[in-house]
Amino acid sequence: MPKSSLKNRNKKPMGVYDLSNMSPKKLQKFMASYNKLHFVASNNQKYVITDNLLRNLVCRDVNPVRKSFDDLHIDKMVDIDSLFSETACLVLISHKNSVDIDEKYGAVLTGLLQNALNTFGGAVVLLQSGLSGQSMVLIRQVVELCSTIIHIVGDPEARVIDKFIEGKYHSTDSVGRASKAVPIIGHFWGVLSKSFVHINYGHTEIKPVRLHKRDDKDVETIITCLRMTIWICYLTAEIAFPTAREHNRYWKKRLINGRPAVEYAPSPEERDWAAKFLSLDDVGPNDLAGGDVNNS
Structure with a gap:
C-alpha cells in the first residue's frame, strides 16, 4: 500500500x-x-x-480501532465483565450439577443462556471494532433470548416449553410475559427495536469504521446498554436456576401452591449496587414489579 x-x-x-x-x-x-x-x-x-475490502476490514483495519477502544474504554468493562463471569458461573453450575430442574428444561435453558452470553460477547466485539449500530442489534437479541427464558420458566402449565421444542414458538411473544416479571425489559426492548433494529431514517447515515475518540456519546450510550443487558442476563440466570447456589442476589426461593417459585427480594445493599451499576436512582419493587415467577 x-x-x-x-x-x-x-x-x-x-x-x-x-x-x-x-x-x-x-x-x-x-x-x-x-x-x-x-x-x-x-x-x-x-x-x-x-x-479485498472485506479481508482488509476484518484482518487489518479493525485492529487499530480495537486498540483505540481498549485505550479509552477498557476500564469501563471491568464491572460488566465481573457480572458476565458470574452469570456464566451460574450456567456452568447448572450444566454440571443437578439443580432440581427437569432435564427437558435444563437443556433448553442452559443452551439459551449460553447463547445469550455468546451474543453479548459478540456485541462487545462489534462495539470495540467500531461497528456500534450492529452492536445494538445483538444487544436486542440478548434481551429477546432472556425474555424467552423468563417466559418458559414462568409458564406453570409447561405449554411454552413444548411449543419451543416443537418449533412453534415466536420469541417476540416472550417480551410481554417477561416484562411482567422485569418491567424494564419491555421498555428497553422497545427502544432497541425502534431505534436500532427496525429500519428507519437513521440507517441511511454512512458510518465508516474509524478510530474511537474520547467523549464519544454514542459509545457511552452503548456501554450503558451493555450494563443493562448483562444485568438482565444475570437476573435471568437466577430465575432459570434458582437452586444453583444457596443464596441468590435478587430472586428468593419460595413455594406457591406447592410449586417452586422465586420472588424479587434483593437486599438494600444489592439494590444500591444495582442502581449504581445501572446509573438509576433505585432498583426496587416499583422498577421490577416485585412479583413472583413460577419455576418449573
Whole structure:
C-alpha cells in the first residue's frame, strides 16, 4: 500500500485508491497485485476499488480501532465483565450439577443462556471494532433470548416449553410475559427495536469504521446498554436456576401452591449496587414489579 494511503487511514475507505497521480509503471505493478479491480471516475479523478475490502476490514483495519477502544474504554468493562463471569458461573453450575430442574428444561435453558452470553460477547466485539449500530442489534437479541427464558420458566402449565421444542414458538411473544416479571425489559426492548433494529431514517447515515475518540456519546450510550443487558442476563440466570447456589442476589426461593417459585427480594445493599451499576436512582419493587415467577 502507498505510504500516503497509510497516512490517510482514517480519511478514506481502505482498499480505495486515487490513481490520478500514479505513474504508468506503478499503476501496472499495482494492477498486477489483484484479481479484479473496479474503476471509478469523478471530477477529473480516477479511483480503483480492490477486491479485498472485506479481508482488509476484518484482518487489518479493525485492529487499530480495537486498540483505540481498549485505550479509552477498557476500564469501563471491568464491572460488566465481573457480572458476565458470574452469570456464566451460574450456567456452568447448572450444566454440571443437578439443580432440581427437569432435564427437558435444563437443556433448553442452559443452551439459551449460553447463547445469550455468546451474543453479548459478540456485541462487545462489534462495539470495540467500531461497528456500534450492529452492536445494538445483538444487544436486542440478548434481551429477546432472556425474555424467552423468563417466559418458559414462568409458564406453570409447561405449554411454552413444548411449543419451543416443537418449533412453534415466536420469541417476540416472550417480551410481554417477561416484562411482567422485569418491567424494564419491555421498555428497553422497545427502544432497541425502534431505534436500532427496525429500519428507519437513521440507517441511511454512512458510518465508516474509524478510530474511537474520547467523549464519544454514542459509545457511552452503548456501554450503558451493555450494563443493562448483562444485568438482565444475570437476573435471568437466577430465575432459570434458582437452586444453583444457596443464596441468590435478587430472586428468593419460595413455594406457591406447592410449586417452586422465586420472588424479587434483593437486599438494600444489592439494590444500591444495582442502581449504581445501572446509573438509576433505585432498583426496587416499583422498577421490577416485585412479583413472583413460577419455576418449573
